[in-house]
Amino acid sequence: MHNKARDWLARVPVGDGDRRKARALQRVLLLIGVLVPAFWITRLLGGGALAPIERTYLVVHGGVAALAVISLVCVRVGRFRFGAALFLIGCLAVILVVYALNGVNGPGPAQITHVFPLALAGLLFGRRALWATLVFIGLCVLVGAGRELANGTRPGLVGEIAAGLMISFLVVAVVFDSTVAGLQAYLADVEERHRELEQARRSLKAEKEEREHTMEQLVHVQKVKAIGQLAGGVAHDFNNILGVILGYARWRERRDGVEPLREALAGVETAARRGAAISRKLLNFSRQDVAHPEVFDVGEALHGLESMLRQLFDPRVRIELALPADSLTVRADRGQLELAVLNVATNARDAMPDGGHFRLAVDSVLDERGRSLVEITLSDTGEGMEEAVRRRIFEPFFTTKSQSSGTGLGLAVVGRVLHEAGGEILVDSTPGRGSRFRLRLPGPVAAPAAEGASPRVLLVDDDDEWRSVLVTALEQGGCQVLSARDGREAWGVIARGRVPDVLVTDYRMPGLDGLALIRRLRARYPDLAMVLVSDYLPEAARLARDLPPDVERLSKPFSPALLLQYVFMLTTSPEQAGDEGGGG
Template sequence: MTDAAAPEDGAAPLRILLLEDSDLDTELLTAVLEDAGLAVAIERVITRGAFAAATARRCHDIILADYVLPTFDGMGALATARENCPEVPFVFVSGTLGEDVAVEALKHGATDYVTKQRLDRLPRVILRALAEARAHLRRRAAEQALRDLNESLEQRVAVRTRELAEANAALQHQIAERERIEDALHQAQRLEAVGQLTSGVAHDFNNLLTVIAGNIEFLERAVSDDRSKRRLDMMRGAADRGARLTAQLLAFSRRQKLAPVPVQLNQTVASMRDLLQSSMGGSIRIEMTLQPDLWPALVDATQIELIILNLAINARDAMAVGGCLTIETANLRLEAEPARPEEPNPGDYAMVAVSDTGTGIAPDVLARVFEPFFTTKEVGKGSGLGLAQVYGFVKQSGGGVRIDTVPGEGTSVRVYLPRVAADVAPPAPRPVAIDCARLRHASDKRVVLVVDDDSAVRDITTTRLGEAGYAIREAGSGLAAIQALETDPCVDLAVLDFAMPGMNGAEVAAVIRSRWPAIQILFVTGYADHTAIARIDGGGEDRVVQKPFRGEDLERKVASMLEPRPRLALVSGGAEAPARTAGPVRG
């Protein structure tokens, strides 16, 4: 046997399924295999059913089949074997198998054939068939292993690709986070540098103003002629405006003096509805969404009112054709670190948001809105200190501010104020009676507050009223006037320009009527909505002076409103306002 090796000694016998109807041929075939040294275990079958059952068990190493059978032929047996056990070698052993039939059998899946006249070839054919079957099985196993390897390789590649994608995404996130932190750091450093600069400028400027205001006071004692006094009044008004400017700079640099107390923001917002409605005008609808059981906020009560009013006026200016102003309060527990320096740190906050449906803020503008003196409004329409003041106030109060905006859709400014640590009930606002008459001498001049954004017009007004014998104080805007009255409410008459940027005269009058009702109000205007003026305490033509002034119309109406002189006892509805007998108005 040269074509295939014989089984090793001690190996299991070859399991042969023999399809043969001749007993003699069966004995002869068995003897040939035994003479060749092959250990065999032969299962002999004759009928179609027995052969089909045996092949279905798939327990044989090789099938030997005669071609001519009593009930069916060898080709039928071959078909049955290929169907039931296709991996088992099939060898025809027949005495009548011609060459043509043998070729046809090989085409249909037979492994080999041996004629019964040449049974001496049978052992070698069996061993070769078994070797080929084993090689075929090993090849199939290798092919399957290769397929499995390819599949596992694809899976490993997919897993590795996913891991690399996740690592890349994490790296990109880290890079983006680092860039965000660097941008926030740069902005914080820039704002801090500007804050230190403005703080230093404000400090030095206040020192200069102190010298100027003090010397004005000394000169007033030594000067007797009216013209010089009028000039000193103008100088004092300029010093007052400088003081208000430094106050805003100190607010941005977080150096202003605050008096934080527990405040119920819901009550603050609700009490401002009438003021806000008069400030917004009829084309803007005001909605309030106030959260029940709102946490008390630790904040300066007066300053938060000015902050809300400031944000509402900014929102109104962004809604030139009308819209909706929404004021919302909420309890918020923040856990995320701030993305920008103006945003709050993690913690518990009482939040108040002022939202509008206006033009929104462009991204390049949004990056600079908290910088002092930065404004997109026309010259004379804004100082650029409004949001800077908000920024400084909330940061000094321990909170933060966040702006969400979509150009063309609107803006929401959220102010986060620190929650009162303990459940301390905020004190109810107690009106403080201020008896201005007791603080004055009978010979003191009547005090008139002139509010006009046009410095040239304001100079004319203050000069005429100063020459008429009144003590003059002045303010260049509605907010400045309110801040002035917070400092010193002992004013007999407020002369208000109607058309001013920010708060107009009617809006300023509404605040004065609600907080300092004893102060008389006179409007000066070149063009005014008399309907709006009439709503202010039923004011009519006797409370309006038309620009340009005709004759002594201004002085006459001021005199008619201030004579006879009543005894003033002002009531301040918010925090206690200190009473003063003299000195400039501080904005």
């Protein structure tokens, strides 16, 4: 109850500077507006005729109570200053009337109430208002003295009473003036301290933002440095790919059957996939947008890093990759995960300056709660780490290397990437015997649902041939497929009541593009699962900023099977996914 009353008093439309004063004034006005009438009602119900002086007090107190109620209403509607001034002026007017009618002896016990306008003026309006109120009360006393003299009261007695009253009021005014001056000085000091603290807070915030920005810039520089180190290997791989494509292209001269043509096309497809993978890696490393999770096969992604790892390590280091034959899919930012693996590999390289053995393995494991995880193990036979160093390796800017050899950000990036992907990283290390990093990610991603499940998919793409390929793959995978050439046609399909379970839309389309379609549909269907298909081109930064966070993003090029996996991932309930994962 007390909290509700306090909240009610605080809910007044006044500025922050007057809020405390408004709460205090409201309490006073409520007390006067309620207790004074209650006192007189009790007195009247008690019986007995009112003496003339009591009738005067009844009128005076009734007027003050009415003023208190009117002033309270003014404060509640946001006229705080006006309400306070109205009550103060009303009280002073009542005092003047009392002295004019009854003289200096007339107020009697009510003279103590004259102190209240002094306090009200000083606390609410300042020292100048306090002394002005004292002067006005002094004039009221003089008016009362004149009234006494007109009634024939002895001048000496009148002067003695008037002087006593003025001295009393003066003492009270001095006390209030000193209190108000001290309070104003204290409040000024508090305000100054508040400004200093606010300035310090802003400075700390700016410093934190600058530090985070610097770290992001250093991470980006590290990516560019990695690209520079790997450029030779990338050029070598691309030349090999182009050589393979050109070699298969020469098979057109063989006209002895369909089978050689199929083999040639299969070889071209494999080479094109390798080229696309290399392009994606370069664009992943160089971009500066936020994390973009996608579903991918960890084994395939790490197999594509093999040539980069061989370029990274000294020829005296034996590199071993133990990748699973079966697909192990995870949902993470592929580029950042690959960068994390390369960062750990870079530390392993620096720990084996004279050669050694580096092993990269992928396996499916269960954690202590029975969840299925994909574990990437990276081990080396290098120098190892002391326990004190091992505990700090994920701290930003911590490094045991020379200033020219490292920024201390490599493993900090690894920790951040695993954390953003919902995973963890475990490190074992023994001085002189090497280190082992275990990167654990949630997975595998839910496989296609059980037989009988048939999610409805709306596929939007302006490329007729590509859309036809995807429609066929989705239908063969057990989906009901609606298709549209652009965003406007897709909007028409949904407007006719054919709402899908999953929307799959290309980004670049004439008219209503994929992002605009998603925004329009999100407002009407907040629970609709959506996948936006895009490349890692200049629009990546815009999409990272403007795309709703719950919209999946699938990067070109991709296989129809991966799209099918996305669809079933989005239409599989968490309970079903947990059952499937727990059974692995």
